Amino acid sequence: MQSDDKPTNGQPANGRHNPNFLDLLNQTPPPPGSKPRPKRLAGLRTAWRESWKEGGFLYQRWEELVQARHAGWHEIAVWIKTAGLLAGLSLIVMTVGAAADIASATLKGLSGVQATDTGDGSGLWGTVDHPVRVFLAGQAAHLPVAPAALYAFWQLTGLLGLIGGFLGNAGARITWTLFGTGSLAMVWSGTPAGGRAAATGLAALMWALASAFALRGLTLRPIVHNHPPQYMPQFNPELHLHATLPAPAPAGDDFDDSIHSLQH
Template identity: 55%
Template sequence: MPADKKPVNGQHRPTGNAVPPASPRPLARLRTAWGTAWKDGGFLHQRAAEVRRFWRTGWDDAAVWIKNLVLIAGASTVVLIVGTAADIVTAVLDRLSAAPAMDVADLDGVDSGGLWGAVDHPIRAYLADQAAHLTVTPAALYRAWQAAGLIALVGGFFGNAGARLTWLLWGATSVVMVWSATPDGGRAAATGLAALMWALASIVALHGLTLRPVVHHHPPQFSPNVHVHGTSAPASGSPDDTPASTVTRPRQH
């Protein structure tokens, strides 16, 4: 019997044993697209060529997408470093802020013996005495003094000029406070000890700083050009019958 060619639901049924072609699988399409992208002129082939050119020629001739990628990666790294440093500083300041508030009368009970106590106790006493005339607690002044020294020490180690200047002012101020608040009997010893500790800590804060002047040697430069300017011969009967010439010697710069 002949096959029924009447449409069913608006569509013609396949006649005979005809089978519709099977659509390619997604994995096969992905494999084909991957191979096409790596062929000459393909998208991935061009990007790989740009990366190789970047390694050969450097930043100036790099593609725009490579520059953007490097800038984004650098900015992300800086943000990560700044965030980590901020967390560390915050933790340190929180640890310093845990120190209880104290007055001048409470300083005698502070356990600050040893060499560090000879420097720390006069500073606490000086700040507590000054806080009595200010709208701030002695503990807040003491924490601010500690935080300023810590920030200046870390910043000076990394070569920051402002941090190094702050470190110098912080150390000089600390020595003055020790001199002012130490009793007369041990004033000289405590001040000398404070200056010695400050000098030892300056090895870290002023790391890499040198006072040796930088001398630039510039070799003399000679001009190889010699200019000879001739003049016309004088008229007959002139006292000077020899033609004159002017020779320009090489100039030394």
């Protein structure tokens, strides 16, 4: 990839001058054989064409964009990094602002909801839902919040715990467990004494069926990994013996000793 180096002492660093918009606007002859047109418009058109030629300003920027897909972070052009960071920060700011507005509107809506009917308690679902409504309505009388807001928050908590637990989130599964325990306590407290045990048992069965999805994959068995460790120390026993050998005598001394032995 070619680079648009700055000139040094009036000469370009790479041996030739790479045109840019300012140079082309100042040195743009009119097209031969064409009718007279405004000088600025003709200069813009010529600069646009020249900038897309090999070595032009836009041509180099396009080459940097193409190579950025396969290059690492350190090889990407600085202007691409800057544009990406600014775009990411803008997206984060907009996302956080939208989430804050939605949360604020939801909380305001729950706080302003009027009290709703507690239902007649008919059917299997009504047997579990009606005691919860009665319990929340009785507790809301001592709290600065509407019974419907408490009931909506109870439903929202259960829904988030169910979905998050199905996705494997540990916090959502803890929330689902607390939601089920609290729901059983509310059913027991809000149901008349004659059918209290049956209503609580029915609520426990419904919660257990829903827990098959919310606690999917959860096990109480310890996980044992039989994989050997990546690093195994190796022991190579070796026996090192250090022996001192006498230095060999010079050749001349051996010859003299042999002669003396023969003479004796």
